[in-house]
Amino acid sequence: MSGIGPMYPNEKPENPYVLVSYAGHLLGNYSSRLCAGCGYGIIGHIFTRLFEDEKLDPKLYPLVLGIGCYSQMLLTVHYATQKVLSLHGRAPALATGMKMANPQMKPIIFTGDGDCLGIGGNHFIHTCRRNLDCIILIFNNSIYAMTGGQGAPTTLFGAKSTTTPYKMFENRSDGVKLALAAGATYVARTTVAHPRTFMKYFRKALKHKGTSVIELITPCVTYFGRKNLNNLGAEYLGLKGEKMDTAGKMIDWIKRNSIRVNQAKFMNEEELFNKYIIGEFRYAPDQPEYSDEYAKIQKIARGGI
Amino acid sequence: MRFMPEGKYLMMGNIAMSEGALAAGLNFFGGYPITPSTEVIEHLAARLPQVGGVCMQMEDELASINAVIGASLVGAKAMTATSGPGIALMTETISMAANLEIPFVFCDVQRNGPGTGYVTEPHHNDIGLMRFAGNGEFQVITLAPMSCQELYDLTIVAFNFAETYRCPVFIMSDAYLGHLHEVVKIPSKEKVEKMVIKREIPEDIIGKFSYKDESTGKYIIPKPPIMGTDYCPPMFLSQPHSLEGMPTPKPQIFTEMMIKKITSNIDKIALTDTYKLDDAEIIIIAYGLPVRASYRAVDLARKEGIKVGILRLITIWPFPDEKVKETVKDAKVVIVPELNYTGVIAEQVERVTNLNTPVIRIPNVCEIHHPHDILKVIKEVDK
Numbered sequence: 001m002s003g004i005g006p007m008y009p010n011e012k013p014e015n016p017y018v019l020v021s022y023a024g025h026l027l028g029n030y031s032s033r034l035c036a037g038c039g040y041g042i043i044g045h046i047f048t049r050l051f052e053d054e055k056l057d058p059k060l061y062p063l064v065l066g067i068g069c070y071s072q073m074l075l076t077v078h079y080a081t082q083k084v085l086s087l088h089g090r091a092p093a094l095a096t097g098m099k100m101a102n103p104q105m106k107p108i109i110f111t112g113d114g115d116c117l118g119i120g121g122n123h124f125i126h127t128c129r130r131n132l133d134c135i136i137l138i139f140n141n142s143i144y145a146m147t148g149g150q151g152a153p154t155t156l157f158g159a160k161s162t163t164t165p166y167k168m169f170e171n172r173s174d175g176v177k178l179a180l181a182a183g184a185t186y187v188a189r190t191t192v193a194h195p196r197t198f199m200k201y202f203r204k205a206l207k208h209k210g211t212s213v214i215e216l217i218t219p220c221v222t223y224f225g226r227k228n229l230n231n232l233g234a235e236y237l238g239l240k241g242e243k244m245d246t247a248g249k250m251i252d253w254i255k256r257n258s259i260r261v262n263q264a265k266f267m268n269e270e271e272l273f274n275k276y277i278i279g280e281f282r283y284a285p286d287q288p289e290y291s292d293e294y295a296k297i298q299k300i301a302r303g304g305i
Numbered sequence: 306m307r308f309m310p311e312g313k314y315l316m317m318g319n320i321a322m323s324e325g326a327l328a329a330g331l332n333f334f335g336g337y338p339i340t341p342s343t344e345v346i347e348h349l350a351a352r353l354p355q356v357g358g359v360c361m362q363m364e365d366e367l368a369s370i371n372a373v374i375g376a377s378l379v380g381a382k383a384m385t386a387t388s389g390p391g392i393a394l395m396t397e398t399i400s401m402a403a404n405l406e407i408p409f410v411f412c413d414v415q416r417n418g419p420g421t422g423y424v425t426e427p428h429h430n431d432i433g434l435m436r437f438a439g440n441g442e443f444q445v446i447t448l449a450p451m452s453c454q455e456l457y458d459l460t461i462v463a464f465n466f467a468e469t470y471r472c473p474v475f476i477m478s479d480a481y482l483g484h485l486h487e488v489v490k491i492p493s494k495e496k497v498e499k500m501v502i503k504r505e506i507p508e509d510i511i512g513k514f515s516y517k518d519e520s521t522g523k524y525i526i527p528k529p530p531i532m533g534t535d536y537c538p539p540m541f542l543s544q545p546h547s548l549e550g551m552p553t554p555k556p557q558i559f560t561e562m563m564i565k566k567i568t569s570n571i572d573k574i575a576l577t578d579t580y581k582l583d584d585a586e587i588i589i590i591a592y593g594l595p596v597r598a599s600y601r602a603v604d605l606a607r608k609e610g611i612k613v614g615i616l617r618l619i620t621i622w623p624f625p626d627e628k629v630k631e632t633v634k635d636a637k638v639v640i641v642p643e644l645n646y647t648g649v650i651a652e653q654v655e656r657v658t659n660l661n662t663p664v665i666r667i668p669n670v671c672e673i674h675h676p677h678d679i680l681k682v683i684k685e686v687d688k
């Protein structure tokens with residue numbers, strides 16, 4: 001992440017959604033603190049675009065952010081959103097309090113692979129278990145980027161990071177499998193290389209009453225790409241590796257390393273090793289939702305049935 | 306119904322505290338069971354849904370306190386209750402809430418420590434933790450009730466302090482007090498409603514969220530903003546904020562603000578009480594349960610002609626420096642009976658008196674003081 005963030009005073013914002021971003025609204029131009037080539041720019045942009053197009057009411061869709069590089073999306077998301085930057089890993093717990101104190105709300109949670117599946121794993125599991133009406137977006141860049149590129153619970157086998165200087169050898173945690181096991185009712189995974197799919201999933205999550213978990217595979221060029229080769233995850237194919245030091249190379253690799261869920265059905269475990277399976281995994285719109293169920297409890301407590 | 310009918314009830318301390326919170330307008334409780342505070346969540350699990358509120362048993366204390374902060378952010382009056390190991394886990398979020406100036410109330414039903422300790426015994430060993438809960442420099446308010454009645458009354462005061470000063474407010478209870486059964490007088494609904502400060506959106510400053518008084522340019526504590534309304538800043542960041550409420554790279558002003566909002570209002574926050582102090586040469590400074598044994602000890606000593614009195618600290622943090630200094634300036638000796646070994650408050654008294662007056666500790670751990678323990682010391686120093 002760079003210092004104050006680049007600004008482009010002389011360039012005309014070529015994109016109509018730039019001016020509704022927080023920084024764009026304030027400064028009349030685009031500003032971001034993310035590295036060139038970071039996938040978070042795409043995500044922030046899509047969020048802003050949907051927020052504007054769907055005319056979401058900021059009072060009903062508060063944004064709760066965990067701690068990671070994506071916290072800097074504060075500047076790039078829609079200016080009207082009411083945002084709270086929570087603590088590392090605790091965003092789902094904070095959102096639970098918000099939702100339950102004001103059940104009309106539907107919190108949207110920005111969290112990272114380290115944030116959600118590492119330090120905040122317990123809150124994530126229990127939010128899914130309750131089927132609390134909220135949207136959890138997990139940004140999986142396979143690394144702890146904000147702190148300088150340490151290994152994450154999601155880091156792929158064999159990948160290099162500052163805390164796995166030789167190679168990552170631990171088993172990887174899978175956000176989608178965890179969400180499914182914990183009981184989230186809408187679970188999907190896609191990548192920033194498939195922005196239209198993400199928009200589709202996100203729209204669906206907005207209409208879904210219950211916990212929606214969307215994991216997004218996103219590139220961290222600075223800390224993951226520069227250290228790793230683009231044959232990662234497919235070394236056995238005998239591909240010659242090349243450093244993924246540009247956004248293009250990383251997006252390319254992400255596309256190659258992602259397998260559609262219906263394709264994955266015909267592949268064995270070995271073939272799927274270190275791959276990302278993308279697609280929709282569960283959509284169960286009629287499951288009981290926590291705040292609805294609690295309202296029933298309130299009725300019983302007041303002497304109703 | 307939110308308010309219990311006016312009258313006298315035999316109540317357990319933890320329940321009196323819960324009822325006080327309901328009377329103060331509590332509508333969200335997030336907690337995790339831990340002895341000796343568990344009766345609070347059990348009671349509120351039944352009571353809160355009756356009044357349209359929410360009581361959630363969270364997955365751990367980290368989640369409890371974060372849910373409480375989330376609820377408070379959207380306008381609920383929120384609290385949690387726990388004991389030593391729980392507050393230890395919660396410190397990170399307490400610090401964040403202090404930074405964001407989100408009001409919440411925290412009941413610490415203290416038990417013996419360190420570690421798991423002896424879980425059913427009273428031990429005032431979290432006092433330091435309450436004062437310094439979390440990273441960073443900020444001030445908290447801690448109230449020390451000594452009876453079930455006060456657990457009810459002071460909880461209402463605690464909620465009002467939280468709304469006014471927007472800082473973490475602790476109610477210091479303990480295993481003994483929390484489980485004590487006593488008669489509690491519940492006042493009428495009208496009387497309680499008059500006392501309670503409501504969470505409301507100020508009419509005149511909708512949309513203008515600022516810590517600055519426009520006319521004087523000085524720091525004020527505005528009403529807490531509410532997410533999901535127009536009275537909300539563009540973002541809540543637990544980073545230093547300026548007088549305008551925006552992130553600032555100059556934390557100096559912010560830190561000063563955080564400290565001064567409490568210290569400059571100390572006369573309103575630091576509640577004390579006195580007993581037979583007028584001609585006293587020996588002064589007992591006490592808080593919480595040991596105050597009760599001290600009353601009896603003073604009465605017995607007075608019968609024997611010993612001039613002894615009590616300064617009772619109802620608020621222990623912020624420490625009422627001036628009041629203590631003023632009270633003990635002519636004293637021969639100060640006695641501080643405490644339910645801990647170190648004498649955390651005794652240390653404060655020594656600091657305030659510059660060690661000019663001898664301070665005698667009566668430490669006691671996991672066992673409440675007997676009046677005769679205190680009387681014995683009074684007699685010894687009177688020789």
Ligand SMILES: Cc1ncc(C[n+]2csc(CCOP(=O)(O)OP(=O)(O)O)c2C)c(N)n1
Pocket residue numbers: 067068069070088111112113114115116139141143144145146147152
């Ligand atoms: C309690 C706590 N521990 C550690 C940190 C330091 N920290 C900040 S961000 C971060 C990693 C974030 O990783 P991830 O969620 O994957 O986000 P990314 O930076 O990759 O976008 C860590 C360890 C912290 N802020 N708080």
Ligand code: SF4
Pocket residue numbers: 001033034035037038039040069141145146219220221222223
């Ligand atoms: S995730 Fe990586 S590329 Fe993106 S801002 Fe952080 S360090 Fe830079």
Ligand SMILES: [Mg+2]
Pocket residue numbers: 068112113114139140141142143144145152
């Ligand atoms: Mg990450």
